[in-house]
Amino acid sequence: MHSFDYLEIIKDGRILGKYCSRRTGQNIVLNGDQILINFHSNNFREERGFLIHFTAAPHGKYFS
Secondary structure, rough: OOOOOEEEEEOOOOOEEEOOOOOOOOOOOOOOOOOOOEEEEEOOOOOOOOOOOOOOOOOOOOOO
16 A cells, blocks of 8 residues: 555554555544654655644643
8 A cells, every 4th residue: 555655653552544645634633642653765766745734732632
């Protein structure tokens, strides 16, 4: 599915999703103290990049 560059979101050791040109435009709301976002590249060629918006909030607070 992801033969090119992609972002991988990990929480508590579980992969929650992989995002590339085939899976974009999704909003994700996660709770917890730590979230890991890994960028994987095949180092093959350059294409359109990634854009991520990230908002951190105190526990119990949500942004729209």
